[in-house]
Amino acid sequence: MTLARHLGAALVIAVIVVLLSIQLSAYRDYQLAEVAAYLVAVAGLTVLIGLSGQISIGNGAFMAVGGYASALLLTHLGWNLVLILLASVVVAAAAGAIFGVAAARLRGPYLAGATLMLAVALPTVADQFQHQLGGDQGLSVAITPPGFLGGSFPPTRWQAWVTCAAALITLILLANLNRSRVGRSWRAVRDDEIAASLSGLNVARLKVLAFIISAACAGLGGALLAVVTGIVAPGAYTLTLSIALLTAAVLGGLGTLPGALWGSLVLVLVPTYLTNVGSSHGLSSAASSSVPIAAYGVILIVVMLVFPSGIQGGLRRLFGSATPMPPVLSRRRIPFTALRRPAPGRENQEEGPS
């Protein structure tokens, strides 16, 4: 039943996206594709944080894994796009599994620290394997629209279709997962691990599973972004990206899929919009290139002060329960649960001298 409803909604959205992409200018299609690519990654992260209660500052590294996997498969094996995207999901999921198992015993700030290490270390791998990974220059990912669309079909519209389709499929799967037994178990683990394990849930396995799924989403997002921008290079996957993903998830509203959409929109549109505003008000290039960074900080502070549960939470509060949707993923409002430190007493029990 749930699946049917989600599929119906997705179909409606797909039609809207196709119609819109035809109306929009080529550059807006490009931005739409970027938003969809980031949306996949942010959605995976918001599930990890909001549902399973773990935190990752390293999902940018999984995006790199997906991006490089797709570039390598394209250059060396020449697979078709769908296969490449699926393969990058699998590769990133495998990377997530390895890391997830290794980090399964870590929690809160310690887990964050471990993922932080991943975000810092992984991009430099490209420099170690100059020949295979192209060093700082990276690898190019040149994908052209398929022939049946005709030679004059705008490439950016096709990119928007591909990324939006991938994003929709991801969102349907995540929304269903949330309504499934796994989603309920995650929430149980998030709210109280001890109670969950007393009820017979395998806490460690559930946490690793959440990590794998979020890594898989990041991998797909990275592969899509590589297709859109036409390049994978280590400069794109620095710590800044991982933090930007986290910021987008928090800004949008943790644990909600529409929140992931708001977050991705802010991530893509705010910087370009503000650079344009800066330069059209006569600021020098150097000055207007600093405006987005400053504004991003201001937006973050304002949203966190006014809407502690993110943009989606704010919308829900403004319009009451009637208009916008209740949270897809969670019935409770969870302002940044993952960073909530356990009560001091509990912490001592958990991490006391052993």
Next chain:
Amino acid sequence: MKRSSRARVAALAGLTAAAVVVAGCSSGGSSGSGGSGSSSSSSKLTASAPGITATTITIGSHQPLTGVAAPGYDEISPASNAYFQYVNSHGGIYGRKIVYKVLNDQYDPTITATDVHQLVLQDNVYAIFNGLGTPTHLAVVKYLNSSKVPDVFVASGCECWNATSTEPETTGWQLDYVREGKILGNYIKQHFAGKKIGYFYQDDEFGQDGVKGLDDEIPKADVVARQSYNPTVTNVAPQVTALKAAGAQVVVSFSVPAFTALLRLNSLKLNFNPQLVVSDVGSDPITLAGLLESFAKQGGATVSGNQLTQGIITDGYLPSLGSASNSWIQLFTKIHSTYLSKLPLDGNVAFGIAVAYTFVQAMFKAGRNPTRQDLINAINSGLPAGPSVAPYAFSASNHDGITGAYMAVVKNGALTPLGPVQVTDTSAGGAVTTYSTSQQAAPASGIPSP
């Protein structure tokens, strides 16, 4: 329950649609293409190509205005823009004013891709001009060529911009690193014969092209150490130690300014004093002196930048900033004092003005109402050397820019030429020869004649 779920689905659909509309509308309404209601009665100027109106020519670029590559290089686009302002206030190009839109890519190829898509698709630029950096610009070359957007005078000496059969829209400008390596290598072969040579180079196309040129000239047996660095790792002590251990008496460096400074400071620390020979991009004395002083200060030491750059051997393809009587330097000084007084008059500013001058030359040659192809045709038919001391290689089958340079030594913060201009080609056997034609003076108006 059923009811609320259905409402939820509808709401999700609505939300997404709204979001997409937001994506579509934000910052909208900039730059309608070409056909601004030009008063055709008063002028024959037409909107002959994307980015060209009766009154303006809009071009774009990607530059590192913040981030690791910004020190020094962030002066280039303001300097180019200053020259465009000068041309605009002296009649423009056939009456059209140049609008130069620069986006910051932070030297990150992924941002470059986004920036260039914005410039081409949204800002509707006529051409991409002087996009800076080898790794960054490589990210957009294919896109620009498949979109048939002129991609002129890339700010990088990579040999990769010369691919007229596959990438006819892309052209180089500055002396490419292979030629530069050959010219530096030729000088070393003649003046430091029998000495032990060490290489220090950036481990990418930039350094590798340079080494290719050096190896064409310097006997293999003389090279005692080959040390490369990665621009994201600032500790070069291991490389400098290895150069010292190998007993290098001459160190040739294909490095960006920050790493030339690190090489110099690390050598100083090890009491290792080889003769330094540095590629043009990493040897601007003013940029270098500033970096040396600030790095030393971070390490708790005080050094004199000018003293440490003294005696570095390098090459130059623009007239030396020290030669005040040169008409081009006088032009650079005039532009600098009118529009750029906040910046130092250094090699980066000279570069920015000189490359902008070349663009104006090409635009005049492309005609009154040029299409995009007209600009490429104009470059393919060759350009006069202008501010460059050596001729351009530009032709239909060659998109390399400047073909030669003079050797120079740094004295008191400026280049003192060591000999005549040398020219060469990019082939392994091609000889390095002296170019004896003297440079033409800058036009009195400061603007190339149509």
